[in-house]
Amino acid sequence: MISEFYKMSGGGNDFIVIDNTDNSIPESKASGLAEKLCKRQLSVGADGLILICSSKEDDFKWLFYNSDGSVAEMCGNGARCAARFAYINGIAGRSMTFETLAGKIKAEIIDDNSVKVLMTPPLDANFNYSIEIDNKWLEVSSVNTGVPHVIIKSENIADEPLIETGRKIRFHDKYSPAGTNVNFYEITDDSTVAMRTYERGVEGETLACGTGAVAVAITANACENINFPVKIKTRSGATLTIHKQDNNFFLEGEARIIYQGVLNKEAYDYE
Numbered sequence: 001m002i003s004e005f006y007k008m009s010g011g012g013n014d015f016i017v018i019d020n021t022d023n024s025i026p027e028s029k030a031s032g033l034a035e036k037l038c039k040r041q042l043s044v045g046a047d048g049l050i051l052i053c054s055s056k057e058d059d060f061k062w063l064f065y066n067s068d069g070s071v072a073e074m075c076g077n078g079a080r081c082a083a084r085f086a087y088i089n090g091i092a093g094r095s096m097t098f099e100t101l102a103g104k105i106k107a108e109i110i111d112d113n114s115v116k117v118l119m120t121p122p123l124d125a126n127f128n129y130s131i132e133i134d135n136k137w138l139e140v141s142s143v144n145t146g147v148p149h150v151i152i153k154s155e156n157i158a159d160e161p162l163i164e165t166g167r168k169i170r171f172h173d174k175y176s177p178a179g180t181n182v183n184f185y186e187i188t189d190d191s192t193v194a195m196r197t198y199e200r201g202v203e204g205e206t207l208a209c210g211t212g213a214v215a216v217a218i219t220a221n222a223c224e225n226i227n228f229p230v231k232i233k234t235r236s237g238a239t240l241t242i243h244k245q246d247n248n249f250f251l252e253g254e255a256r257i258i259y260q261g262v263l264n265k266e267a268y269d270y271e
């Protein structure tokens with residue numbers, strides 16, 4: 001099983017993307033493969049693995065794995081990378097639909113620097129409630145934008161103990177058994193927000209999170225009157241734009257090809 005792959009980055013969230021329309025990678029092997037390939041220093045290294053598979057109804061179907069091999073229902077930054085990959089490789093045209101576990105995703109290639117994705121409708125929005133962490137009450141909001149997110153307003157995100165607090169919330173009983181991603185945001189002006197994310201399945205901070213950016217935009221709009229389109233400044237420095245049209249939410253931003261390669265057996269066949 002030697003595969004060509006693309007290493008891509010969606011605003012700093014990095015992925016290994018493989019054309020699996022010939023089904024050469026069986027689903028039963030994909031989680032283990034993700035865990036091996038995503039390991040930094042020992043292999044290619046990435047926040048997630050995306051397998052582009054064939055679909056009867058849509059342009060393609062994807063299988064998405066976090067770096068620890070867990071399956072995620074949706075990934076906003078990965079969706080932009082998958083769309084650009086499919087377009088470049090003749091799997092889809094500029095406008096496309098693809099299947100995810102969260103539902104059908106529509107994507108549009110705007111240009112080489114920008115892909116726009118129609119997100120799944122937000123679910124279970126709950127704003128400004130308190131949870132107990134280390135005998136203290138913390139005010140949070142939560143919304144599922146394809147995957148679950150907790151959102152916390154901060155005066156200074158750089159100073160937040162993201163890993164420590166993020167991990168406690170990610171494994172908090174309230175969000176069990178699925179767990180949650182955790183985002184801190186800071187308002188910069190009336191349409192710009194800076195954010196940091198602790199990602200479930202990576203179990204650490206990533207440089208950007210697309211579904212998290214949408215969750216932050218929805219929360220900042222509902223709780224702080226931040227106007228759409230909301231500009232989200234990510235930890236990588238890249239900006240993501242969240243648009244709202246009627247009741248639809250769109251995520252727009254870069255989907256960068258870092259390099260293309262061929263996987264050597266040693267990239268995945270190690271202990």
Ligand SMILES: N[C@@H](CCC[C@H](N)C(=O)O)C(=O)O
Nearest residue numbers: 072075076077147209210211
């Ligand atoms: N980085 C992603 C979200 C990927 C899934 C997440 N780690 C989870 O398991 O919930 C994004 O850009 O949305």
